[in-house]
Amino acid sequence: MNSSAFDIAADVRAGRVSARDVVEQHLATIADREADVHAFNLVMADVARRQADAVDGDVAAGHDPGPLAGVPLALKDNLCTRGVDTTCSSRILQGWKPPYDATVVTRLRDAGAVAIGKTNLDEFAMGSSTENSAFGATRNPRDLSRVPGGSSGGSAAAVAAGFAPLALGSDTGGSIRQPAALCGVVGMKPTYGTVSRYGLIAFASSLDQIGPFATNVRDAALLLETMWGHDPLDSTSIASPLPTLVQGLDDGVRGLRVGIVEELTDVEGIDPEVRAAVSSAARALEDAGASVDRVSVPSTMYGLDAYYLIAPAEASSNLARYDGVRYGLREEGTDIGTMNANTRDRGFGAEVKRRIMLGTYALSAGYYDAYYGQAQRVRTLIVRDFAAAYERFDVLLSPTSPTIAFEAGSKTADPLAMYLSDVCTIPTNLAGHCAISVPFGSDSVHNMPIGVQILGRELADALIFRVARALEVNRGA
Amino acid sequence: MSVITSASGTEWEIVSGLEVHCELATATKIFCSCANQFGEEPNTNVCPVCLGLPGSLPVLNEKAVEYALRVGEAFHFTVPAQSVFHRKNYFYPDMPKNFQTTQYDEPICEHGWLEVDGVRLGITRAHLEEDTGKSMHMGGAGGRIHGASHSLIDYNRAGVPLLEIVSEPDIRSSEQAAAYVDELRSTLKAIGVSDVKMEEGSLRVDANVSVRRIGDTGFGTRCEIKNLNSLKSLRDAMDHEAARQIEILEDGGEIRQETRLWNENEGHTASMRSKEEAYDYRYFPEPDLVPVQPTDELRAHVRATMPELPAARRTRLMAELSISEQDARTLLSTDGLADFAEAAVVLGAPPRDAALWTTQDVSAHLNVLGGGATVEGLDPGLLVETLQLVSDGLVSRNQGKEVFAAALAGEGRPAQIVADRGLAQVSDSGALGAVVDEVFAANSAAVQEWRDGDDKVRKKKRGFLMGEAMKALKGQGNPQLLNQLIDERLAD
Ligand SMILES: [Zn+2]
Numbered sequence: 001m002n003s004s005a006f007d008i009a010a011d012v013r014a015g016r017v018s019a020r021d022v023v024e025q026h027l028a029t030i031a032d033r034e035a036d037v038h039a040f041n042l043v044m045a046d047v048a049r050r051q052a053d054a055v056d057g058d059v060a061a062g063h064d065p066g067p068l069a070g071v072p073l074a075l076k077d078n079l080c081t082r083g084v085d086t087t088c089s090s091r092i093l094q095g096w097k098p099p100y101d102a103t104v105v106t107r108l109r110d111a112g113a114v115a116i117g118k119t120n121l122d123e124f125a126m127g128s129s130t131e132n133s134a135f136g137a138t139r140n141p142r143d144l145s146r147v148p149g150g151s152s153g154g155s156a157a158a159v160a161a162g163f164a165p166l167a168l169g170s171d172t173g174g175s176i177r178q179p180a181a182l183c184g185v186v187g188m189k190p191t192y193g194t195v196s197r198y199g200l201i202a203f204a205s206s207l208d209q210i211g212p213f214a215t216n217v218r219d220a221a222l223l224l225e226t227m228w229g230h231d232p233l234d235s236t237s238i239a240s241p242l243p244t245l246v247q248g249l250d251d252g253v254r255g256l257r258v259g260i261v262e263e264l265t266d267v268e269g270i271d272p273e274v275r276a277a278v279s280s281a282a283r284a285l286e287d288a289g290a291s292v293d294r295v296s297v298p299s300t301m302y303g304l305d306a307y308y309l310i311a312p313a314e315a316s317s318n319l320a321r322y323d324g325v326r327y328g329l330r331e332e333g334t335d336i337g338t339m340n341a342n343t344r345d346r347g348f349g350a351e352v353k354r355r356i357m358l359g360t361y362a363l364s365a366g367y368y369d370a371y372y373g374q375a376q377r378v379r380t381l382i383v384r385d386f387a388a389a390y391e392r393f394d395v396l397l398s399p400t401s402p403t404i405a406f407e408a409g410s411k412t413a414d415p416l417a418m419y420l421s422d423v424c425t426i427p428t429n430l431a432g433h434c435a436i437s438v439p440f441g442s443d444s445v446h447n448m449p450i451g452v453q454i455l456g457r458e459l460a461d462a463l464i465f466r467v468a469r470a471l472e473v474n475r476g477a
Numbered sequence: 478m479s480v481i482t483s484a485s486g487t488e489w490e491i492v493s494g495l496e497v498h499c500e501l502a503t504a505t506k507i508f509c510s511c512a513n514q515f516g517e518e519p520n521t522n523v524c525p526v527c528l529g530l531p532g533s534l535p536v537l538n539e540k541a542v543e544y545a546l547r548v549g550e551a552f553h554f555t556v557p558a559q560s561v562f563h564r565k566n567y568f569y570p571d572m573p574k575n576f577q578t579t580q581y582d583e584p585i586c587e588h589g590w591l592e593v594d595g596v597r598l599g600i601t602r603a604h605l606e607e608d609t610g611k612s613m614h615m616g617g618a619g620g621r622i623h624g625a626s627h628s629l630i631d632y633n634r635a636g637v638p639l640l641e642i643v644s645e646p647d648i649r650s651s652e653q654a655a656a657y658v659d660e661l662r663s664t665l666k667a668i669g670v671s672d673v674k675m676e677e678g679s680l681r682v683d684a685n686v687s688v689r690r691i692g693d694t695g696f697g698t699r700c701e702i703k704n705l706n707s708l709k710s711l712r713d714a715m716d717h718e719a720a721r722q723i724e725i726l727e728d729g730g731e732i733r734q735e736t737r738l739w740n741e742n743e744g745h746t747a748s749m750r751s752k753e754e755a756y757d758y759r760y761f762p763e764p765d766l767v768p769v770q771p772t773d774e775l776r777a778h779v780r781a782t783m784p785e786l787p788a789a790r791r792t793r794l795m796a797e798l799s800i801s802e803q804d805a806r807t808l809l810s811t812d813g814l815a816d817f818a819e820a821a822v823v824l825g826a827p828p829r830d831a832a833l834w835t836t837q838d839v840s841a842h843l844n845v846l847g848g849g850a851t852v853e854g855l856d857p858g859l860l861v862e863t864l865q866l867v868s869d870g871l872v873s874r875n876q877g878k879e880v881f882a883a884a885l886a887g888e889g890r891p892a893q894i895v896a897d898r899g900l901a902q903v904s905d906s907g908a909l910g911a912v913v914d915e916v917f918a919a920n921s922a923a924v925q926e927w928r929d930g931d932d933k934v935r936k937k938k939r940g941f942l943m944g945e946a947m948k949a950l951k952g953q954g955n956p957q958l959l960n961q962l963i964d965e966r967l968a969d
Contacts, residue, residue, distance in 0.1 A: 078532075079532075080531065080532040086531070086532075088531075093531065096531075098525075098530065098531070098532065099525060099530070100525050100530075100532075100533075102532060197534060198532070198533070198534050199532040199533075200532055201531040201532045202531075202532070202765075204764075205764035205765050206764035232536065233534060233536060234534050234536075235534065235535065235536050235537065235765060235766050235767050236764075236765065236766075236767060313761060314761075314764055316566075316759075317564050317566050317576050317759070317761070320566060320568065320574065320575035320576055321529050321531070321573060321574045321575050323568065323570070323575060325570045325630070326528065326529075326573065327530070336570055336628075337568070340568055360759065363566070363759035363760075363761055364757055364759060365757045365759075368759075368761075372761060
């Protein structure tokens, strides 16, 4: 049951275990706990069984089904799956079945992975607790009274609950790393442009990136390695070949220079136990042969402000297409404008509406330069400050989230408090860099997991995996 | 300079700039691989990208960039190292994403011009963008939205590449506007980037029109006129709009900046929306596309493959074929006509004759065939051979026209037609001499009257003898030789 994706794939490829048995085991676990956790919008039991049988057929026929043979995979419900409901946890898309698969879905199926379900999220990936879902909140499997984080909370919870060893999420401001930290699993945001966004329903196009969830660093590396690489259907996809991730994962951190980002570690409202976890992670890396120092990356302090202008601005445009004309929900009206308005009023939840209005305002004539323009200048500063830090350090270290998983409902009435949950993760998205959250200890009061974040520059993905692996090996306590 | 004199006797002029939307004739759409084809079953040339389905992403068609560069070359534009796509946000059911992907402050072409009748007209910019779909309103009168029960949308046109070409406000009359569009159109066609059919909407023109008193140098408040689907409607709408504005201004009123729609049937413009109702498009850079940076190779390829442009070719044809500008324009107004004339010259035809016979007789041939008749497949050798028969004196010029028409109609080579129709002109002096002898013998009285007569009588009698000889030859005598022989006999 707690087999790694690596072990499952090895066993299935060798014919020691059938993919069908693996799927049935995971479906049984889902049947057992899903009612409490609500990780999924849709469990694709029959599709998964058919796919598993096809994998077993390949093995029986002497064909290698691929590196993820028979491994159950949970898909965030903002990834398009052909003929299968894809909702973004929004009423406005309820019942819509895409006529095509996202590039990552195709690639992973071709590698033998078995899609087992579509996971819950904050509506259109806007949120940090998976409570902004039109179809009910997801709970943290480690403590059902707490949130799993968000917006990819369903995927994080699915992996933490043993519903699937692997899951995909999308990370626009921390939506993979923050729930990974809160659920005690590994979650990684790859460098922008390394994973095709074709078929990922856009929230903020210049920030969105698909990434892996897994119970361990090696599985996450395997999942990313299998799906990334150039896609001619995504103009922002990087054309040059990408490095291998699994190979060299255990090369250690000897000689690496690690910088603890002051602005992200001394952030207001940080839980002292989280800060302590970062310090002990730093010591663990030192013990493993790295050198550690503190570093200031000043403009990251303004990351949250810039993010809450850029992301809503792009979202206000990306979400304009949900108008009741072509697909999804339609609320009739006396004319087209009224029909559009009625549909959007009923179809979108409060947080989505809030961000559409924020973004519309930020782009308006007369305000563009003061808001969107200024936010873009901050973005440039963040890139510059990170570049300066990376002249002195190979990787940076910070908390993933300022706190452990919070009580369900505790921040739903206070959007700003909720937004602060992503303060440590947002700068990476603004810079287009990569970062990974790896579990490192638990808090002493509630025994909830704490995640630390390793940040890397553009295309330093293999390096941060190596550092994350070193922390995983040396986390001891 | 074109002066409009109002009823009160004041002199005005039009100040106008044109926005021309040209559909690029690429094989596929601008951001997806759907066919770019007019007139298909509704919603058959569509895919997740041009339907704007959630999760889909645009990929720029490199051919559209190449075509824009050709336009850049043709109209003396600067093509900057980088141009950028923006999103233009507004709700419109024909537009699947409710934003149009277009270029804004960094277009692909900047600062061009073209020349019309010796006047250089500035072109501010040309930028790439995607076309929208098309609505059909059902259940109401005349397909209008007013009174319709529902609407259907065809997205086949959504994502068709457009190049919007925006002129400077350099145009001073409706004739000049039409000439500008005509020059634009023939050039766009010649460089192979568009089929420029105004009726089918592959070339669409919006006119910004204001008026000012002659001698004024400032600009008046302008109105934008839409729905112009022919050069005639462009001219009519501009003249009508100018008259409307002049009347308002002379009555002491003010022009409201607004968009007006030309009503072809009723012959006037009507307000569509005012400036206050204009959208805030909230432009911002399209994050799903990377900046367009044409490579040196592409620029070189475009330069190397540019055909001769209509303006240059017109000048050259006038010089090389010794023809008027009007004749040169006629040669260039129909596909392949100028090529036909030039090919005939290469094959040995006298240049001016080749040009004039082509403009008159090949055009006439196409008119007879009507509709879709093209020059393609017509053999310039037929013209060369016909002109040879005429210059050899085997047929008269008028007979030559008949022979050429028959040859174009597929009746055979010109010499064969001459033989079949018994048209050959008699140029044998022996045979002609015998006929003249017979005529003189049969009309000795007339010959005698010539000998006795004064100049007036002589002229008359000589003409009579010539007529009799030609009659005997059924009109096929070589007139020069015949005249010569008659003069010789009379001098005897
Ligand atoms: Zn398409």
